Amino acid sequence: MEQVRNLTPAPTSGIIASSVYLSGKRVADIAIEQAGEWAAKPGHVVWIGLLEPDRNLLLRVQAQFHLHDLAIEDAEHPHARPKIEQYGDALFIVARTAQLIDGRVTFGETHLFVGTGYIVSVRHGPSTSYAAVRQHWESCPHSLAKGEDFVLYAILDFIVDNYMPVLEQIEDEVEAIEDKVLLKPMTGSEIERLYMLRRDLLRLRNAALPLVEVCRRLTSADLPQIHAAMHPLFRDVTDHIRTVQEKIDSLREVLAFAFEASLLVGQSQETAISKKLASWAAILAVPTAFAGIYGMNFSDMPELKMEYGYPVILLVMASICSFLYWRFKKNGWL
Structure with missing residues:
Protein backbone atom coordinates (compact mmCIF):
# COMPACT_ATOMS: atom_id res chain seq x y z
CA MET A 1 0.00 0.00 0.00
CA LEU A 144 -11.80 4.87 2.24
CA ALA A 145 -15.17 3.84 0.80
CA LYS A 146 -14.37 0.22 1.73
CA GLY A 147 -15.53 0.99 5.24
CA GLU A 148 -14.48 1.01 8.85
CA ASP A 149 -12.40 -2.16 8.48
CA PHE A 150 -10.24 -0.37 5.92
CA VAL A 151 -9.71 2.50 8.38
CA LEU A 152 -8.67 -0.11 10.96
CA TYR A 153 -6.15 -1.51 8.49
CA ALA A 154 -4.83 1.97 7.69
CA ILE A 155 -4.23 2.79 11.37
CA LEU A 156 -2.56 -0.55 12.19
CA ASP A 157 -0.36 -0.28 9.11
CA PHE A 158 0.61 3.26 10.12
CA ILE A 159 1.50 2.14 13.65
CA VAL A 160 3.70 -0.69 12.38
CA ASP A 161 5.35 1.47 9.72
CA ASN A 162 6.28 3.99 12.40
CA TYR A 163 8.37 1.37 14.19
CA MET A 164 10.86 1.57 11.32
CA PRO A 165 12.06 5.19 11.85
CA VAL A 166 12.78 4.26 15.47
CA LEU A 167 14.77 1.23 14.34
CA GLU A 168 16.63 3.25 11.72
CA GLN A 169 17.79 5.77 14.33
CA ILE A 170 18.89 2.93 16.61
CA GLU A 171 20.65 1.27 13.66
CA ASP A 172 22.69 4.44 13.02
CA GLU A 173 23.82 4.44 16.65
CA VAL A 174 24.58 0.71 16.56
CA GLU A 175 26.75 1.15 13.46
CA ALA A 176 28.69 3.92 15.21
CA ILE A 177 29.25 1.63 18.20
CA GLU A 178 30.32 -1.19 15.89
CA ASP A 179 32.90 1.05 14.19
CA LYS A 180 34.41 2.17 17.50
CA VAL A 181 34.42 -1.12 19.34
CA LEU A 182 37.23 -2.69 17.29
CA LEU A 183 39.50 0.28 17.94
CA LYS A 184 39.28 0.44 21.71
CA PRO A 185 37.30 -1.06 24.58
CA MET A 186 34.03 0.63 25.46
CA THR A 187 33.86 2.95 28.43
CA GLY A 188 31.44 2.35 31.28
CA SER A 189 28.94 4.85 29.88
CA GLU A 190 29.13 3.21 26.43
CA ILE A 191 28.50 -0.23 27.91
CA GLU A 192 25.52 1.18 29.80
CA ARG A 193 24.18 2.71 26.57
CA LEU A 194 24.62 -0.61 24.76
CA TYR A 195 22.67 -2.38 27.48
CA MET A 196 19.88 0.22 27.30
CA LEU A 197 19.63 -0.20 23.53
CA ARG A 198 19.35 -3.98 23.84
CA ARG A 199 16.63 -3.59 26.47
CA ASP A 200 14.73 -1.03 24.35
CA LEU A 201 14.90 -3.35 21.35
CA LEU A 202 13.49 -6.20 23.43
CA ARG A 203 10.65 -3.96 24.64
CA LEU A 204 9.94 -2.89 21.05
CA ARG A 205 9.88 -6.54 19.96
CA ASN A 206 7.42 -7.33 22.74
CA ALA A 207 5.25 -4.43 21.58
CA ALA A 208 5.25 -5.41 17.91
CA LEU A 209 5.09 -9.20 17.98
CA PRO A 210 1.61 -9.60 19.56
CA LEU A 211 0.20 -7.69 16.59
CA VAL A 212 0.86 -10.81 14.52
CA GLU A 213 -1.83 -12.60 16.51
CA VAL A 214 -4.09 -9.55 16.24
CA CYS A 215 -3.80 -9.57 12.45
CA ARG A 216 -4.28 -13.35 12.36
CA ARG A 217 -7.58 -12.93 14.18
CA LEU A 218 -8.56 -10.13 11.82
CA THR A 219 -8.14 -12.49 8.86
CA SER A 220 -10.23 -15.26 10.43
CA ALA A 221 -13.72 -15.93 9.16
CA ASP A 222 -15.40 -15.56 12.56
CA LEU A 223 -15.26 -11.74 12.67
CA PRO A 224 -18.26 -10.25 10.85
CA GLN A 225 -16.81 -6.73 11.24
CA ILE A 226 -14.01 -7.59 8.80
CA HIS A 227 -14.86 -8.25 5.17
CA ALA A 228 -13.01 -11.07 3.41
CA ALA A 229 -11.68 -8.59 0.84
CA MET A 230 -9.68 -6.95 3.63
CA HIS A 231 -7.83 -10.13 4.65
CA PRO A 232 -4.91 -9.65 2.23
CA LEU A 233 -4.33 -6.16 3.65
CA PHE A 234 -4.07 -7.44 7.21
CA ARG A 235 -1.73 -10.18 6.00
CA ASP A 236 0.38 -7.39 4.52
CA VAL A 237 0.53 -5.75 7.96
CA THR A 238 1.68 -9.10 9.34
CA ASP A 239 4.51 -9.12 6.79
CA HIS A 240 5.54 -5.65 7.94
CA ILE A 241 5.58 -6.83 11.55
CA ARG A 242 7.79 -9.77 10.57
CA THR A 243 10.16 -7.34 8.88
CA VAL A 244 10.28 -5.23 12.05
CA GLN A 245 10.91 -8.37 14.11
CA GLU A 246 13.79 -9.46 11.86
CA LYS A 247 15.30 -5.97 12.03
CA ILE A 248 15.11 -5.97 15.82
CA ASP A 249 16.66 -9.44 16.09
CA SER A 250 19.46 -8.40 13.74
CA LEU A 251 20.24 -5.26 15.75
CA ARG A 252 20.24 -7.21 19.01
CA GLU A 253 22.72 -9.67 17.54
CA VAL A 254 24.98 -6.83 16.41
CA LEU A 255 24.87 -5.29 19.88
CA ALA A 256 25.72 -8.66 21.43
CA PHE A 257 28.66 -8.98 19.04
CA ALA A 258 29.78 -5.43 19.86
CA PHE A 259 29.80 -6.25 23.56
CA GLU A 260 31.75 -9.48 23.03
CA ALA A 261 34.17 -7.77 20.65
CA SER A 262 34.77 -5.00 23.18
CA LEU A 263 35.62 -7.61 25.82
CA LEU A 264 38.03 -9.31 23.42
CA VAL A 265 39.68 -6.00 22.54
CA GLY A 266 40.03 -5.19 26.22
CA GLN A 267 41.50 -8.61 26.98
CA SER A 268 43.88 -8.28 24.04
CA GLN A 269 45.08 -4.89 25.25
CA GLU A 270 45.51 -6.21 28.78
CA THR A 271 47.55 -9.12 27.43
CA ALA A 272 49.74 -6.73 25.42
CA ILE A 273 50.36 -4.63 28.53
CA SER A 274 51.20 -7.75 30.54
CA LYS A 275 53.70 -8.82 27.88
CA LYS A 276 55.38 -5.42 27.94
CA LEU A 277 55.61 -5.44 31.72
CA ALA A 278 57.02 -8.97 31.71
CA SER A 279 59.56 -8.06 29.01
CA TRP A 280 60.86 -5.02 30.86
CA ALA A 281 60.91 -6.97 34.12
CA ALA A 282 63.09 -9.63 32.47
CA ILE A 283 65.46 -7.02 31.04
CA LEU A 284 65.76 -5.17 34.35
CA ALA A 285 66.35 -8.47 36.15
CA VAL A 286 69.76 -8.79 34.45
CA PRO A 287 71.47 -5.75 36.07
CA THR A 288 69.58 -6.52 39.27
CA ALA A 289 71.06 -10.01 39.33
CA PHE A 290 74.58 -8.75 38.69
CA ALA A 291 74.19 -6.09 41.36
CA GLY A 292 72.95 -8.69 43.79
CA ILE A 293 75.85 -11.04 43.14
CA TYR A 294 78.59 -8.46 43.36
CA GLY A 295 76.96 -6.70 46.25
CA MET A 296 77.41 -9.67 48.57
CA ASN A 297 80.95 -8.52 49.50
CA PHE A 298 82.66 -11.91 49.30
CA SER A 299 86.41 -11.53 49.78
CA ASP A 300 87.32 -14.16 47.19
CA MET A 301 85.88 -12.74 43.93
CA PRO A 302 88.83 -12.75 41.49
CA GLU A 303 87.16 -10.65 38.80
CA LEU A 304 86.96 -7.75 41.20
CA LYS A 305 90.74 -7.52 41.09
CA MET A 306 90.92 -7.69 37.27
CA GLU A 307 92.03 -4.50 35.54
CA TYR A 308 89.15 -4.72 33.09
CA GLY A 309 86.64 -6.46 35.34
CA TYR A 310 84.29 -3.47 35.66
CA PRO A 311 83.93 -2.69 31.93
CA VAL A 312 83.65 -6.40 31.15
CA ILE A 313 80.76 -6.81 33.58
CA LEU A 314 79.04 -3.71 32.12
CA LEU A 315 79.53 -5.08 28.61
CA VAL A 316 78.12 -8.47 29.58
CA MET A 317 75.06 -6.85 31.21
CA ALA A 318 74.52 -4.58 28.22
CA SER A 319 74.86 -7.52 25.82
CA ILE A 320 72.34 -9.67 27.69
CA CYS A 321 69.88 -6.78 28.03
CA SER A 322 70.28 -5.91 24.33
CA PHE A 323 69.70 -9.53 23.33
CA LEU A 324 66.56 -9.77 25.47
CA TYR A 325 65.24 -6.47 24.09
CA TRP A 326 65.85 -7.66 20.51
CA ARG A 327 64.18 -10.98 21.21
CA PHE A 328 61.11 -9.49 22.86
CA LYS A 329 60.84 -6.88 20.10
CA LYS A 330 61.00 -9.58 17.46
CA ASN A 331 58.24 -11.54 19.21
CA GLY A 332 56.05 -8.44 19.35
CA TRP A 333 56.11 -8.09 23.12
CA LEU A 334 57.72 -4.65 22.97
Missing part, protein backbone atom coordinates in the same frame (compact mmCIF):
# COMPACT_ATOMS: atom_id res chain seq x y z
CA GLU A 2 0.96 3.63 -0.28
CA GLN A 3 3.29 5.07 2.36
CA VAL A 4 1.58 7.57 4.62
CA ARG A 5 3.69 10.67 5.19
CA ASN A 6 4.00 11.67 8.84
CA LEU A 7 2.29 14.96 9.64
CA THR A 8 2.45 15.92 13.30
CA PRO A 9 0.45 18.99 14.23
CA ALA A 10 0.69 20.18 17.81
CA PRO A 11 -1.20 17.64 19.92
CA THR A 12 -4.12 18.55 22.11
CA SER A 13 -6.23 16.43 24.41
CA GLY A 14 -9.84 15.38 23.99
CA ILE A 15 -11.54 15.13 20.61
CA ILE A 16 -9.07 15.36 17.74
CA ALA A 17 -11.58 14.60 14.99
CA SER A 18 -15.17 13.44 14.69
CA SER A 19 -16.28 13.06 11.09
CA VAL A 20 -18.74 11.10 9.03
CA TYR A 21 -17.92 9.68 5.58
CA LEU A 22 -20.06 8.51 2.70
CA SER A 23 -18.51 6.71 -0.27
CA GLY A 24 -15.09 7.60 1.13
CA LYS A 25 -15.77 11.34 1.23
CA ARG A 26 -16.13 13.43 4.36
CA VAL A 27 -19.65 14.81 4.47
CA ALA A 28 -19.70 16.41 7.92
CA ASP A 29 -17.85 17.03 11.16
CA ILE A 30 -20.22 15.99 13.91
CA ALA A 31 -20.67 16.17 17.66
CA ILE A 32 -20.12 13.01 19.68
CA GLU A 33 -23.82 12.96 20.57
CA GLN A 34 -24.67 12.62 16.85
CA ALA A 35 -22.24 9.77 16.15
CA GLY A 36 -24.57 6.86 16.84
CA GLU A 37 -27.31 8.28 14.63
CA TRP A 38 -24.92 8.79 11.71
CA ALA A 39 -23.30 5.36 12.11
CA ALA A 40 -26.72 3.71 11.81
CA LYS A 41 -27.29 5.20 8.35
CA PRO A 42 -26.49 2.72 5.54
CA GLY A 43 -23.17 3.38 3.79
CA HIS A 44 -21.98 5.94 6.34
CA VAL A 45 -18.83 5.56 8.45
CA VAL A 46 -18.14 7.62 11.57
CA TRP A 47 -14.45 8.05 12.37
CA ILE A 48 -13.67 9.52 15.79
CA GLY A 49 -10.16 10.26 17.05
CA LEU A 50 -9.51 10.89 20.75
CA LEU A 51 -6.29 11.85 22.53
CA GLU A 52 -5.89 11.29 26.28
CA PRO A 53 -9.67 11.42 26.84
CA ASP A 54 -11.11 11.73 30.33
CA ARG A 55 -13.72 9.35 31.67
CA ASN A 56 -16.61 11.67 30.85
CA LEU A 57 -15.66 11.80 27.17
CA LEU A 58 -15.28 8.01 27.00
CA LEU A 59 -18.70 7.56 28.56
CA ARG A 60 -20.20 9.88 25.95
CA VAL A 61 -18.68 7.73 23.20
CA GLN A 62 -19.80 4.55 24.98
CA ALA A 63 -23.38 5.78 25.04
CA GLN A 64 -23.40 6.29 21.27
CA PHE A 65 -22.09 2.84 20.32
CA HIS A 66 -23.04 0.75 23.40
CA LEU A 67 -19.42 -0.18 24.04
CA HIS A 68 -18.54 -2.74 26.71
CA ASP A 69 -17.59 -1.50 30.17
CA LEU A 70 -14.36 -3.55 30.24
CA ALA A 71 -13.20 -2.06 26.95
CA ILE A 72 -13.94 1.45 28.20
CA GLU A 73 -11.99 0.71 31.38
CA ASP A 74 -8.99 -0.43 29.33
CA ALA A 75 -9.21 2.68 27.17
CA GLU A 76 -9.35 4.91 30.24
CA HIS A 77 -6.41 3.22 31.98
CA PRO A 78 -3.70 2.22 29.47
CA HIS A 79 -0.84 -0.27 30.02
CA ALA A 80 -2.56 -3.22 28.37
CA ARG A 81 -0.72 -5.76 26.25
CA PRO A 82 -1.50 -5.63 22.49
CA LYS A 83 -4.61 -7.73 21.99
CA ILE A 84 -7.93 -8.10 20.22
CA GLU A 85 -11.24 -8.73 21.97
CA GLN A 86 -14.77 -9.10 20.68
CA TYR A 87 -17.53 -7.59 22.77
CA GLY A 88 -20.87 -8.27 21.16
CA ASP A 89 -20.91 -6.65 17.74
CA ALA A 90 -17.81 -4.52 18.43
CA LEU A 91 -14.10 -5.26 18.19
CA PHE A 92 -11.68 -3.82 20.71
CA ILE A 93 -8.01 -3.72 19.70
CA VAL A 94 -4.97 -2.53 21.64
CA ALA A 95 -1.70 -1.65 19.88
CA ARG A 96 1.54 -0.15 21.18
CA THR A 97 3.10 2.90 19.52
CA ALA A 98 6.77 3.82 19.80
CA GLN A 99 8.90 6.94 19.44
CA LEU A 100 12.56 7.66 20.16
CA ILE A 101 12.71 10.50 22.70
CA ASP A 102 16.04 11.68 24.14
CA GLY A 103 17.72 8.48 22.99
CA ARG A 104 15.19 6.14 24.63
CA VAL A 105 12.33 4.23 23.04
CA THR A 106 9.14 5.52 24.66
CA PHE A 107 5.85 3.70 24.23
CA GLY A 108 2.27 4.82 23.93
CA GLU A 109 -0.99 2.95 23.38
CA THR A 110 -3.77 3.09 20.87
CA HIS A 111 -7.18 1.57 21.60
CA LEU A 112 -9.51 0.96 18.68
CA PHE A 113 -13.24 0.32 18.78
CA VAL A 114 -14.65 -1.04 15.53
CA GLY A 115 -18.27 -1.80 14.79
CA THR A 116 -20.81 -1.45 12.02
CA GLY A 117 -20.52 2.07 10.65
CA TYR A 118 -17.92 3.41 13.07
CA ILE A 119 -14.33 3.33 14.27
CA VAL A 120 -13.00 5.12 17.35
CA SER A 121 -9.28 5.53 18.03
CA VAL A 122 -8.07 6.45 21.52
CA ARG A 123 -4.42 7.49 21.86
CA HIS A 124 -2.39 7.58 25.04
CA GLY A 125 1.25 8.57 25.35
CA PRO A 126 3.81 9.19 22.59
CA SER A 127 2.64 8.49 19.06
CA THR A 128 2.54 10.13 15.68
CA SER A 129 -0.74 11.88 15.01
CA TYR A 130 -3.25 9.87 12.98
CA ALA A 131 -4.17 13.06 11.17
CA ALA A 132 -1.61 11.87 8.63
CA VAL A 133 -3.66 8.72 8.02
CA ARG A 134 -6.90 10.66 7.75
CA GLN A 135 -5.47 13.27 5.36
CA HIS A 136 -3.80 10.65 3.18
CA TRP A 137 -6.82 8.39 2.71
CA GLU A 138 -9.26 11.27 2.33
CA SER A 139 -7.36 11.94 -0.88
CA CYS A 140 -8.15 8.33 -1.94
CA PRO A 141 -11.93 8.09 -1.38
CA HIS A 142 -12.19 4.88 -3.41
CA SER A 143 -10.13 3.15 -0.70
